[in-house]
Amino acid sequence: MQTSLTYLQQDLAGSAAFHLKVSSSTVRTPIHFLALLDVSESMMDENKLVNVKRCMSLLLKFLSHTDKLSIVTFGEESKIVVKGVKTEPLSIPMLEQAIESLDTHGSTNLSAGLASIREILDERDDCELKSSLLVLTDGHANRGASTPSELQTIVKRIRELFPTLSMSFIAYGTNHNADLMNVLAEETLGTYSIVKNLEDAALTMGDALGGAISCVAQNVAISVPEGTTVEGPFKVVNNRIELGDIYAGSEKLILLKKPEGSMFLSGVSLPSLDPFKREVTTITTDTSRNAEIELTRLRYECSRLFQVLRTQQHVELAEFRAAINDPFLAGNPVTAMLQSELASLEAAQELLRNGMSNHIYSQLAQHERYTSTGGGTSSVIVPRRTARFASFCSSDPIADSDNETVTHTSGGQQTPMVGEVQRQIASMMRQASQTPSIP
Numbered sequence: 266m267q268t269s270l271t272y273l274q275q276d277l278a279g280s281a282a283f284h285l286k287v288s289s290s291t292v293r294t295p296i297h298f299l300a301l302l303d304v305s306e307s308m309m310d311e312n313k314l315v316n317v318k319r320c321m322s323l324l325l326k327f328l329s330h331t332d333k334l335s336i337v338t339f340g341e342e343s344k345i346v347v348k349g350v351k352t353e354p355l356s357i358p359m360l361e362q363a364i365e366s367l368d369t370h371g372s373t374n375l376s377a378g379l380a381s382i383r384e385i386l387d388e389r390d391d392c393e394l395k396s397s398l399l400v401l402t403d404g405h406a407n408r409g410a411s412t413p414s415e416l417q418t419i420v421k422r423i424r425e426l427f428p429t430l431s432m433s434f435i436a437y438g439t440n441h442n443a444d445l446m447n448v449l450a451e452e453t454l455g456t457y458s459i460v461k462n463l464e465d466a467a468l469t470m471g472d473a474l475g476g477a478i479s480c481v482a483q484n485v486a487i488s489v490p491e492g493t494t495v496e497g498p499f500k501v502v503n504n505r506i507e508l509g510d511i512y513a514g515s516e517k518l519i520l521l522k523k524p525e526g527s528m529f530l531s532g533v534s535l536p537s538l539d540p541f542k543r544e545v546t547t548i549t550t551d552t553s554r555n556a557e558i559e560l561t562r563l564r565y566e567c568s569r570l571f572q573v574l575r576t577q578q579h580v581e582l583a584e585f586r587a588a589i590n591d592p593f594l595a596g597n598p599v600t601a602m603l604q605s606e607l608a609s610l611e612a613a614q615e616l617l618r619n620g621m622s623n624h625i626y627s628q629l630a631q632h633e634r635y636t637s638t639g640g641g642t643s644s645v646i647v648p649r650r651t652a653r654f655a656s657f658c659s660s661d662p663i664a665d666s667d668n669e670t671v672t673h674t675s676g677g678q679q680t681p682m683v684g685e686v687q688r689q690i691a692s693m694m695r696q697a698s699q700t701p702s703i704p
Contacts, residue, residue, distance in 0.1 A: 266288075266481070266511065268530055269547040269548070270282070270545050272550045274550055274551065274552045279522050280520065281523060282555070282558050283520075283528070283545070284516070284518055284519075285517040286516045287482075289513055292481075294477070294478050295393075295536060296477045297333040297349065297389065298332065298335070298399070299385065300324075301399065302339070302401050303375075303401055303402035303403055304340045304368065305340045305369065305370070305373040306369050306371060307373075308369050312463075316466050324474060324694070327474055327693070328474075330352065337381045339377055340371040340374065341370055341374060342371070345381050346363050348388075349385065372408045373402065373405060374406070374408035375400075376409035376410035377408070379420065379423065383426070386423070386426070397430070400432065401437060402436060402437065403438050404442075413444055416448075420452055420453055421452050428484050429483040431453075431454075432454075432455035433472070434457045435460055436457070437466070438461060439459065439624035440624055440627075443629075443630035443631065444630065455640075456634075456638070456641030456642075457630075457634045457635070458631065458635075459628065459643075463698050464695055465642070467695045468679075469641070471690045471693065475686050475688065479684050480511070481512065483532060485532035486505045487506040488529040489501060489523055490528075491504055493524070495522075496562070498637040498638050506521075512687055513686055514685035514686060515684035515685075518558065520561060527544055527545075529543065529544050554593060556597055560599040560600065564639065565636075567607075567636040568632075571630075575629045575630065579618075586607060602681060609645055611648075612645075612648045625646075635680065641680075643680075
């Protein structure tokens, strides 16, 4: 991993940019993939559980004989369906049967599911494997511990006990508790994505899997001098900025202000599990415009606009539009992503203005996190008048009533900041989902 710190003299405020660049790698990290799946009765609707089963079956094709799989379901209660089974050829028929046997029942007891996940992690004998948890739900937790604060406490404890566990949160459909998903993702440094159909579910599961198998370091943090502040979704806690997992072929840019003093990067290397700590020694000064820095700040501004739109239902977009259309930023993939997010801001604002607010707030919350962290996948919000065209382009036609919002989730996008392997696996799973099943 290459690190550098650039002081930004043009800001005249002691600002600096910490740049972390990770080389591409052909080394595949063995993983223990844990899937926590909502099987409440609402998962019967719109082929949700059918699509999840198909994606889980596809997942088996991308796991290797060095990996393990656990499957936990939660409805009225929780059930450990598969516990730490090696995904080797002899196990595949049994795993496929276990996936096919999943059925719906009762309400949504997410806390019971999380308790089962902790049980598996407590009893595991594979600490040398990278652990990755994917949580998928389509509604509101309404059994057991069900409030955002209660569930936040549970995932916080799990992360304290298992600090190298990565988490991805997927909401199936727009009728879910967006505030809860946001809180859980923030607490665990995880991603939050929304899916609507088979293609999107495959893309998002592939994104989580690709991140896990291409992880080169975990529990990564930057130690900074006391008094340091940071922009964006990061926090300075006990003079540390936590970054979590780092993927092969990815880059991170952290914008901060710091007093005099040294900075250190620490974490655990994979697959060797060797701890490391190194001082950031490459320090330069830059007086010119920097597209990467400007685009990072524009991502944070975009996130703020989504947040404001959730409460005020109106935001001024002219300044943001002009900034992302600056010729200096043209041709950058992040610019293209921000232009897509601008279109979603405009569409969401029109929907709110016309009183079509059903479920739009969950979309705004997810876009808010997507643009700030650069993790997970996102969909495109479209105005109601173009819904028929969007449905025509989709393999999962949308048939909403006139009073509902329309979100074109087919063709979801990843941020350009994800690693190369992560992008490839997500793309391959998405492509595989479009191939008809063989009876």
